[in-house]
Amino acid sequence: MDKYDVRKQFKELYAPRTRDFEVVTVPPFQYLMVDGQGNPGTAPAYAAALEALYSVSYAVKFASKNAGRDYAVGPLEGLWTADDPRAFTARDKDSWKWTMMVPQPGWIGSNEMQAGVAKAAAKGIPGLDALRLETLDEGLSVQILHLGSYDDEGPVLHRLHSEFMPAHGYGFAGPHHEIYLSDPRKVAPEKLRTILRQPVRLL
Numbered sequence: 001m002d003k004y005d006v007r008k009q010f011k012e013l014y015a016p017r018t019r020d021f022e023v024v025t026v027p028p029f030q031y032l033m034v035d036g037q038g039n040p041g042t043a044p045a046y047a048a049a050l051e052a053l054y055s056v057s058y059a060v061k062f063a064s065k066n067a068g069r070d071y072a073v074g075p076l077e078g079l080w081t082a083d084d085p086r087a088f089t090a091r092d093k094d095s096w097k098w099t100m101m102v103p104q105p106g107w108i109g110s111n112e113m114q115a116g117v118a119k120a121a122a123k124g125i126p127g128l129d130a131l132r133l134e135t136l137d138e139g140l141s142v143q144i145l146h147l148g149s150y151d152d153e154g155p156v157l158h159r160l161h162s163e164f165m166p167a168h169g170y171g172f173a174g175p176h177h178e179i180y181l182s183d184p185r186k187v188a189p190e191k192l193r194t195i196l197r198q199p200v201r202l203l
Helices: 044-066 110-122 154-167
Strands: 022-026 029-037 076-081 097-104 132-136 139-147 170-172 176-180 193-202
Touching: 029 044, 044 097, 044 110, 139 154, 154 170, 154 193
Parallel strands: none
Antiparallel strands: 022 139, 029 097, 029 132, 076 097, 076 176, 139 193, 170 193, 176 193
């Protein structure tokens, strides 16, 4: 059996262009999620959330592989909100609320997830009780591939919110969604590849 990879299975959603916004229809995806708030660069809760997500995701992946269904662990993704939407273009990171998540294949269920949590708990990984398995159905969305530092996203988001969406009659239909295709621990800021996605609805 071929190794499942969400990025290859849904290439049109994980390989957008860098120059133009693209309108796509995103099907329901299952994610392992955890919520939090604060600056992702400094908040201890953010680092703990990522450790819990990856520990369980890899435990579940290896158990599935041993059972005969292998897959590549998907990229880290994040949903971002703020009480004042201007906090994103202003980069007021302390006020950001986030849901960090890793996509899971459809055959992974609560039993597999609970087994993965148990394995991570045996290694002393904290914050596991905050994890949940949930399906996200975004539907109609606009996205673009951003090349560069996370802090340089502001102008792109401003163009999306203030120009592209109004020009096409779109309103917001869900939180700002980011998909991280690069590891910031290994890639220089100016070379980071991040998909910026916004669920929308026709007004």
